[in-house]
Amino acid sequence: KAPEAEEGQSQDPPELREQRARATLRERYLRSLLAMVGHPVSFTLHEGVHVTAQFGATDLDVANFYVSQLQTPLGVQAEALLRCSDVISYSFKP
Amino acid sequence: MSEWTKKSPLEWEDYVYKEVRVIASEKKEYKGWLLTTDPVSANIVLVNFLEDGSLSVTGIMGHSVQTVETVSEADPRVREQLAHLFTSADCKGYSP
The missing domain is CATH 2.30.30.100 (SH3 type barrels.)
Known part of the structure; x- marks a missing residue:
């Protein structure tokens, strides 16, 4: 779920951090559309x-x-x- | 195409919860707290807290974004409010 995904564990590989950021940003965007x-x-x-x-x-x-x-x-x-x-x-x- | 659309998710994430000023096509200017940037379209979502206690949400299409500058850093109280925005029970239809 979103909360733990926000804490970028800096020891993780860059691809993983990037993918996590992408997922968090996208989920929030979809939720903002849903609210609209x-x-x-x-x-x-x-x-x-x-x-x-x-x-x-x-x-x-x-x-x-x-x-x-x-x-x-x-x-x-x-x-x-x-x-x-x-x-x-x-x-x-x- | 602006530089904004070419940024990586980690670069976009740097702006989350910060107060930003966005200059878009036709000299349109927007200011607000950045909630998210859609990694697919690069659309930006800004939130403004109005005097009557209500919220105003503005989406700026990624293709029209020219510049994004930080006005102020994330404020803990705003961060708290934004973190829970749109995640309440009435939105759970989206949960996988």
Whole structure:
């Protein structure tokens, strides 16, 4: 589990420490995504565009965000995929 | 692609729990306590404690990160709060 994984035992081989760090970072990231499900999230896109939507899911490599109730300047889109390459940042309140 | 996406997990881990300032594409600037960096996408997750006691969580896409600088070192109280964030019972669905 996470707590003991955080203590980097310096005598361990570098590959092991690196793998442990990777696992801890990834688990936390996935948990942060899980906490975002169903919450309104505001996305900052390129060229100063801001949209809000309910977060649904993302793919393994975080290439797309699947959202619902996407509020766009042209109206509300019931379901949409936001390409992560179009996104600069996102924020939500857990 | 920024240098940030090329860092190793151990380098990313160095920033965990620290207060950082991130400069992203289009001169966007973000400040907050770093919770994690996704080793797959290099996305950064920052946490801010708001005055009303609530939290705000911001994710910055790894591809748009230009620079990350440390503003202050990990504070023991913040560290304690961040360590337990998103690991409560309502999130256990993910546990293997």
